Amino acid sequence: MTRILLSGCGRMGKLVADEAANFENLKTVYGVDSFLPDGLPFPVVADFESVDVPFDVIVDYSNPANFDSLLHFALAQKKPLVLCTTGLNEEMRQKVFAAAKEIPIFYSANMSLGIYVLTAVAKAASKMLGPGFDIEVQEAHHRNKVDAPSGTALQIAEALLQERDDLNTIVTDRYSSRQKRGNDEIGVSSLRGGSIPGQHTVTFAGPDEVIELTHTAYSPRVFATGALRAAAFLKDQAPGIYDMSHLLGL
Numbered sequence: 423m424t425r426i427l428l429s430g431c432g433r434m435g436k437l438v439a440d441e442a443a444n445f446e447n448l449k450t451v452y453g454v455d456s457f458l459p460d461g462l463p464f465p466v467v468a469d470f471e472s473v474d475v476p477f478d479v480i481v482d483y484s485n486p487a488n489f490d491s492l493l494h495f496a497l498a499q500k501k502p503l504v505l506c507t508t509g510l511n512e513e514m515r516q517k518v519f520a521a522a523k524e525i526p527i528f529y530s531a532n533m534s535l536g537i538y539v540l541t542a543v544a545k546a547a548s549k550m551l552g553p554g555f556d557i558e559v560q561e562a563h564h565r566n567k568v569d570a571p572s573g574t575a576l577q578i579a580e581a582l583l584q585e586r587d588d589l590n591t592i593v594t595d596r597y598s599s600r601q602k603r604g605n606d607e608i609g610v611s612s613l614r615g616g617s618i619p620g621q622h623t624v625t626f627a628g629p630d631e632v633i634e635l636t637h638t639a640y641s642p643r644v645f646a647t648g649a650l651r652a653a654a655f656l657k658d659q660a661p662g663i664y665d666m667s668h669l670l671g672l
């Protein structure tokens with residue numbers, strides 16, 4: 423049995439605990455959440471110092487404000503960490519890579535299999551289409567999402583940037599620059615509203631033709647299930663950074 427410590431017991435944390443019931447070998451044993459939500463079938467404490475039960479893996483769906491204490495705790499306990507919180511800044515990301523020398527960390531802004539496939543297909547399309555097609559990534563999420571653009575949109579754009587030498591920059595704000603689009607850029611734009619769990623579209627706009635690749639999450643449960651699969655996988659791994667490609671054995 424893999425015992426999960428849940429960091430963040432909000433919307434996603436609750437779904438992770440709920441979905442864990444569908445996995446024979448996974449169980450959420452404890453939660454850490456500064457707001458101490460009620461009604462969960464396991465104890466929840468306000469900080470990591472108060473955790474006093476054995477556990478195997480930490481699954482984090484919290485907030486970047488929680489990042490430093492989370493990483494400190496995971497390193498001190500030498501426990502694997504499934505890091506799903508988005509909106510980490512560059513300094514935090516560097517700390518993730520440094521910590522992965524000591525513990526296994528599964529780090530992905532999107533825990534769905536579909537986004538992994540979308541990114542792979544978009545990379546292949548980008549190579550085939552080449553510089554004649556402008557690339558834009560558009561994302562839509564529910565009205566409560568705090569960070570914009572989504573970590574997933576940035577993750578897709580960064581993957582595409584690395585794929586071709588002629589692409590150099592990600593542009594998230596066209597309003598303040600008021601300039602014509604550059605050949606070497608990937609634009610990323612956001613929509614926020616209602617209860618949309620998450621939609622990402624990669625557009626390749628060429629002369630007289632456009633290709634659009636879209637992934638739509640119809641329920642946030644897909645991210646909860648992905649985090650649980652990652653937790654089961656990570657338990658037995660050596661220190662390092664892992665993502666969906668490792669989980670799928672690719």
Ligand SMILES: NC(=O)c1ccc[n+]([C@@H]2O[C@H](COP(=O)([O-])OP(=O)(O)OC[C@H]3O[C@@H](n4cnc5c(N)ncnc54)[C@H](O)[C@@H]3O)[C@@H](O)[C@H]2O)c1
Nearest residue numbers: 430432433434456457483484485488506508531532533645
């Ligand atoms: N990687 C993915 O696939 C994926 C999917 C969905 C959401 N997310 C990300 O996961 C995070 C959580 O999303 P959510 O919808 O559950 O948000 P949420 O606001 O519903 O829940 C976050 C929880 O973290 C707790 N929290 C906030 N700050 C804290 C702190 N400093 N210390 C301890 N607990 C703290 C809050 O009390 C809350 O219960 C967000 O960053 C979101 O973008 C990632």
